[in-house]
Amino acid sequence: xxxxxxWARTNLSGxxxxxxxxxxxxxxxxxxxxxxxxxxxLSLPGVGGLYVGSVWQEFWLLTLPERKRLAEIVxxxxxxxxxxxxxxxxxxxxDAVDLATHAAEAGAGMIMLWPPFFGPRGQSxxxxxxDYVLGRVPAPFGVYNTSLSEIGYEMGLPLLRELANRPQIxxxxxxxxxxxxxxxxxxxxxxxxxxxxxxxxxxxxxxxLYPEVAPDVLMGSSRALFLQTPRQPYLHEFFVSVEKGQWxxxxxxxxxxxxxGEFAHGSVLRExxxxxxxxxxxxxxxxxxxxxxxxxxxxPSDDEVGDAVANLRAAGLDPL
Numbered sequence: 001x002x003x004x005x006x007w008a009r010t011n012l013s014g015x016x017x018x019x020x021x022x023x024x025x026x027x028x029x030x031x032x033x034x035x036x037x038x039x040x041x042l043s044l045p046g047v048g049g050l051y052v053g054s055v056w057q058e059f060w061l062l063t064l065p066e067r068k069r070l071a072e073i074v075x076x077x078x079x080x081x082x083x084x085x086x087x088x089x090x091x092x093x094x095d096a097v098d099l100a101t102h103a104a105e106a107g108a109g110m111i112m113l114w115p116p117f118f119g120p121r122g123q124s125x126x127x128x129x130x131d132y133v134l135g136r137v138p139a140p141f142g143v144y145n146t147s148l149s150e151i152g153y154e155m156g157l158p159l160l161r162e163l164a165n166r167p168q169i170x171x172x173x174x175x176x177x178x179x180x181x182x183x184x185x186x187x188x189x190x191x192x193x194x195x196x197x198x199x200x201x202x203x204x205x206x207x208x209l210y211p212e213v214a215p216d217v218l219m220g221s222s223r224a225l226f227l228q229t230p231r232q233p234y235l236h237e238f239f240v241s242v243e244k245g246q247w248x249x250x251x252x253x254x255x256x257x258x259x260x261g262e263f264a265h266g267s268v269l270r271e272x273x274x275x276x277x278x279x280x281x282x283x284x285x286x287x288x289x290x291x292x293x294x295x296x297x298x299x300p301s302d303d304e305v306g307d308a309v310a311n312l313r314a315a316g317l318d319p320l
Contacts, residue, residue, distance in 0.1 A: 004140035008170035012217045014048030017224040018056040022289035033289040038077040046236030053087025061294040075107045083109035091116045093132045104139040114144045117152035123159045146175030164192035173219045260315040282308045285319040
């Protein structure tokens with residue numbers, strides 16, 4: 001096992017939630033709010049790391065200097081308490097190298113890299129893109145794959161097998177919207193890289209069916225930020241039940257998670273969309289920055305946010 005793969009299996013566990021990007025009234029990154037979000041997230045039981053630069057952070061609407069500054073702020077605020085993964089995703093290979101180099105030098109434990117999310121692409125070209133970046137940045141990498149149409153290119157198993165054999169690639173964050181696809185991927189490459197999902201239903205089934213390869217990590221979770229609080233750590237309690245092999249209790253807790261989050265994650269994700277604006281806004285009721293995304297991301301109405309908070313309150317999650 002290479003150093004990168006050993007690092008990931010040694011250091012990554014628990015929930016690794018995404019970060020969001022708060023803005024000031026003038027549209028700049030609100031650095032104080034970013035730091036406050038870091039502290040809140042780390043106060044949640046069971047959080048084992050942070051993920052900077054995912055789709056939830058609107059990375060494609062940020063300038064390169066803004067993306068670098070966000071990474072610097074989070075890494076400084078975390079101060080080594082947990083591992084931080086920073087995305088270097090970009091359509092231009094040299095910009096991806098620039099972002100990855102900056103993240104590694106700033107102290108990121110792992111660099112996340114997506115396939116190019118726009119333009120003509122194929123397996124050989126995407127593989128060449130990854131090799132171009134990997135060959136210029138000596139750091140552990142994670143890759144992201146999803147069938148969500150908003151995000152772009154879904155990699156098939158032949159390409160994923162090639163990437164899993166790269167010594168620097170330590171993790172595959174699989175955003176598949178079909179359980180059978182996720183399990184097929186886990187069975188195919190799970191011994192070569194950590195194959196993880198951001199959703200609890202896939203995590204539970206994987207730990208039950210493939211305990212020898214399914215890692216004890218949920219990477220890229222947004223639910224961790226709006227379906228629990230430090231006083232009501234419902235997702236952490238689910239995770240503990242899974243780790244103890246208490247399958248009946250874990251399934252009961254999973255039922256609550258899926259029912260309570262249906263308004264945000266259920267039908268919306270099944271349509272191939274990301275409910276970024278709604279989840280970003282409702283986080284304000286749960287001790288975080290909230291706010292609206294940059295255009296052209298749709299911003300929810302006050303009624304939509306109020307209904308979402310009312311749904312969570314009815315499910316037993318009290319606003320802060």
